Amino acid sequence: LKLFKSRIYTAILLLGCVLVIGVFGYRFMSGYSWVDSLYMTVITITTVGFGEVQPLDEYSKVFTVFLILASVVIVGFAISVITEYILSKNNLEELKQK
Amino acid sequence: LKLFKSRIYTAILLLGCVLVIGVFGYRFMSGYSWVDSLYMTVITITTVGFGEVQPLDEYSKVFTVFLILASVVIVGFAISVITEYILSKNNLEELKQK
Amino acid sequence: LKLFKSRIYTAILLLGCVLVIGVFGYRFMSGYSWVDSLYMTVITITTVGFGEVQPLDEYSKVFTVFLILASVVIVGFAISVITEYILSKNNLEELKQK
Amino acid sequence: LKLFKSRIYTAILLLGCVLVIGVFGYRFMSGYSWVDSLYMTVITITTVGFGEVQPLDEYSKVFTVFLILASVVIVGFAISVITEYILSKNNLEELKQK
Ligand SMILES: [K+]
Ligand SMILES: [K+]
Numbered sequence: 505l506k507l508f509k510s511r512i513y514t515a516i517l518l519l520g521c522v523l524v525i526g527v528f529g530y531r532f533m534s535g536y537s538w539v540d541s542l543y544m545t546v547i548t549i550t551t552v553g554f555g556e557v558q559p560l561d562e563y564s565k566v567f568t569v570f571l572i573l574a575s576v577v578i579v580g581f582a583i584s585v586i587t588e589y590i591l592s593k594n595n596l597e598e599l600k601q602k
Numbered sequence: 603l604k605l606f607k608s609r610i611y612t613a614i615l616l617l618g619c620v621l622v623i624g625v626f627g628y629r630f631m632s633g634y635s636w637v638d639s640l641y642m643t644v645i646t647i648t649t650v651g652f653g654e655v656q657p658l659d660e661y662s663k664v665f666t667v668f669l670i671l672a673s674v675v676i677v678g679f680a681i682s683v684i685t686e687y688i689l690s691k692n693n694l695e696e697l698k699q700k
Numbered sequence: 701l702k703l704f705k706s707r708i709y710t711a712i713l714l715l716g717c718v719l720v721i722g723v724f725g726y727r728f729m730s731g732y733s734w735v736d737s738l739y740m741t742v743i744t745i746t747t748v749g750f751g752e753v754q755p756l757d758e759y760s761k762v763f764t765v766f767l768i769l770a771s772v773v774i775v776g777f778a779i780s781v782i783t784e785y786i787l788s789k790n791n792l793e794e795l796k797q798k
Numbered sequence: 799l800k801l802f803k804s805r806i807y808t809a810i811l812l813l814g815c816v817l818v819i820g821v822f823g824y825r826f827m828s829g830y831s832w833v834d835s836l837y838m839t840v841i842t843i844t845t846v847g848f849g850e851v852q853p854l855d856e857y858s859k860v861f862t863v864f865l866i867l868a869s870v871v872i873v874g875f876a877i878s879v880i881t882e883y884i885l886s887k888n889n890l891e892e893l894k895q896k
Contacts, residue, residue: 540663547666550670551651552651553749553849555848562831565833566833588884592888635758644769648769650744650747684780735859747847750848790886
């Protein structure tokens with residue numbers, strides 16, 4: 505159980521890193537304001553994707569591609585860990601019932 | 603089983619709250635019409651994200667960020683509860699087969 | 701097993717209905733071309749959401765809200781059925797191993 | 799376990815194929831630059847969907863519809879395989895505990 509919790513914390517920490525990298529990336533690479541950088545990062549990571557706040561240059565597009573891929577991999581990892589956690593909790597309850 | 607159902611109802615109720623908060627937020631904060639507010643809230647919560655119906659000011663963007671994060675957390679909670687429900691129903695059937 | 705398959709077929713059939721309703725809705729309600737209607741329906745149901753092909757009037761927005769909600773409910777139902785199917789298949793294999 | 803790993807590799811390989819087909823499709827069918835083609839393909843497959851980089855003609859829209867449907871089916875297959883993998887790993891641990 506401790507193992508799962510530390511892995512869930514790892515996933516949350518990684519997502520936090522991606523959020524911070526995203527905000528700083530859009531702030532200094534694409535010249536967005538702080539609010540726009542946060543807004544752009546959140547709509548990118550959560551795949552809401554309303555649209556680019558301001559048009560992106562080539563470097564910002566490549567940056568966005570890596571941001572999306574990183575968040576997809578981390579969210580996938582987080583879902584796997586949570587699924588395994590629910591399953592193992594379920595098994596423990598099952599064993600207790602016997 | 604009753605525990606799961608009450609938690610699923612909690613998740614649905616919370617989603618309903620987010621929907622209502624979203625509609626009122628866009629109606630009075632961003633000056634959208636009622637239909638546009640509903641449309642904007644639904645495309646935000648479901649991550650369809652066609653694009654902002656009308657450009658958002660800074661406050662509305664921060665509001666949108668919180669709306670997205672709230673709905674992501676609630677949807678994640680709902681999926682967890684439903685997964686646990688399916689698993690425990692599955693275990694009961696398994697026990698009956700023995 | 702037959703029960704699961706019939707429910708998966710129900711989910712696929714319902715998704716097909718939503719697709720057809722979406723295409724006809726955008727074709728005759730919003731005046732889109734056939735290709736644009738298909739394109740709009742697919743990016744709506746899959747939550748890709750590039751943006752409205754042409755601006756939508758109030759009725760088309762309400763129609764889109766219902767289309768999104770219907771597809772979210774049906775996709776959720778489909779995922780539940782598939783999860784239950786994988787779980788029960790898994791249980792059968794487990795029982796065989798004993 | 800080997801069976802699962804080969805199926806996960808199949809899913810990753812198929813996703814890679816869709817990525818390559820997408821990039822070449824947007825490059826030569828819609829006349830996008832290489833960076834724009836990669837950007838467009840990634841925001842399409844991950845359903846971020848910021849919006850079309852440049853307006854698409856009818857053929858490119860039909861191409862996009864197939865790209866979206868292919869990636870949805872493959873991602874669905876990948877999630878199924880990963881779920882089955884986690885479940886069978888879980889069962890093995892359960893058997894060991896007995
Ligand atoms: K969009
Ligand atoms: K989207």
